[in-house]
Amino acid sequence: MAMNFSVPAGRSIIFLDVDGTVIDSFPGIRAGFLHALDAVGVPRPSEDFTAKIPGPPMENTLGRLMDADLVPAAFDAYMAFTRGGGWSQAQPFEGMVDFIARLKDAGYFVATATSKGESFARGILEQIGVLGHIDFLGAAEEYGDRRSKSAVIQHVVDSVGIADRTSDTLMVGDRSHDIEGAAHFGIDTVAVTWGYGDEAEWAQAAYTATTVTELEAVIRDWSD
Structure with a gap:
């Protein structure tokens, strides 16, 4: 069920994949x-x-x-x-915990868009200390219809009321299903190369980042 809140005007929106992007699971x-x-x-x-x-x-x-x-x-x-x-059985990729904290401090609206089950996503993000920096936890249902990446993104878009603001949204992910799922909604993706994808998958993304420093630069340039 969609939640009754929306992203304030003027805030850029970042969707984060979890497995292979935030954590090595x-x-x-x-x-x-x-x-x-x-x-x-x-x-x-x-x-x-x-x-x-x-x-x-x-x-x-x-x-x-x-x-x-x-x-x-x-x-x-x-x-x-x-x-x-x-x-x-997961650890955050180097630099990602601090990166997410900086995103929140810089005023971005930060949501997850993960195919990980919701309770598992909540548990691991709490365990690594970033759950408090996430404005909306978007995840798959462990049993249910919300399983594909596009279904998860639809859930986030509907829940935070940004159907008309996808140009203000950037997906961060590591696999082709992140890129394809976001593209279905007109959302660009930055592919991170420290995850589980390969060059053919990353080539589908609008942007690519090989380090957290590069990822931050891409986000700054995109949102300016």
Whole structure:
């Protein structure tokens, strides 16, 4: 359900992906993914495949490796692993905690737009000390219709009342689904290269940043 508040006029809006952008969550996601495969007896894929699993909804990834009738049980196993502590196996990327604090201090409206489940996103952002700098926590439903990145962005756009202000909004992400999801709403993306994407994915973005310093410069130039 949309919340009844809006972003004050004159404030630029930053949407932050979480996995691969704010935090390195790969260890927990990888462990949960392998646990899910083992739970339903599906062989583990190559490490090249596994390296690309952070970001998209896990049920979509699982569906690439097994018959559709096995996906619900595998996803339940993944979620049980995550609830059991897998969600906390993450660390912020260097400089991102202070970066988010500076964004808030500089007057940007900061929202997340993550495919991570809402309770897990809230827990990890609180754990690393940035939840207080987030104006709106936009995340996926752990079970429900809000699972894709475009559905999450739609939720954020509707909740904070910026359907007519997408030109004032910039998405920060690391994967093609961040870029494509934002583009659906006319929102540009800055792709960060420290996450889980590759050059072909980053090439789709309007901007690219290889360091937090570069990311801040891109945001300043974009908002001027």
